[in-house]
């Protein structure tokens with residue numbers, strides 16, 4: 001069987017866009033950096049994200065049944081790193097993070113290229129991850145600039 005390191009080494013050569021998924025639940029906010037965002041369907045509008053079972057956002061995401069996607073800009077590598085950090089207490093995770101004013105419960109990151117508001121339509125078990133399929137209820141566009149990609153273990157503006 002192919003090992004995790006072997007697969008990781010191959011996938012490191014696959015440049016992927018970077019987004020931060022945010023969730024609000026019981027007056028707490030959560031965020032996670034993802035490269036697994038995929039556009040699944042246009043009619044109806046569906047996106048997918050794959051979230052590790054061990055991730056601290058996994059259970060809140062399941063319970064909230066809603067999430068927001070912040071599509072990061074090429075100059076937001078620092079934010080991506082921040083939300084990829086393990087073990088940050090929820091309060092600390094949001095200290096000093098600039099948020100966009102919004103009527104949504106989910107935090108929206110200032111300066112992102114686009115924001116998607118999603119209602120979870122389906123969840124699929126996928127090994128040590130769960131694939132969440134989100135029905136996109138609204139879309140807002142931000143700056144029209146280069147996006148953030150992750151490849152060869154580093155961030156690139158593309």
Ligand SMILES: Cc1cc2nc3c(=O)[nH]c(=O)nc-3n(C[C@H](O)[C@H](O)[C@H](O)COP(=O)(O)O)c2cc1C
Nearest residue numbers: 033034035036050051052055056083084086087150
């Ligand atoms: C560029 C990049 C992309 C990532 N994509 C995903 C992803 O799609 N799904 C996921 O579960 N974790 C992904 N991660 C890892 C999570 O961001 C990280 O494990 C999580 O934020 C750790 O926080 P926690 O331990 O509090 O859950 C990615 C990390 C990086 C740096």
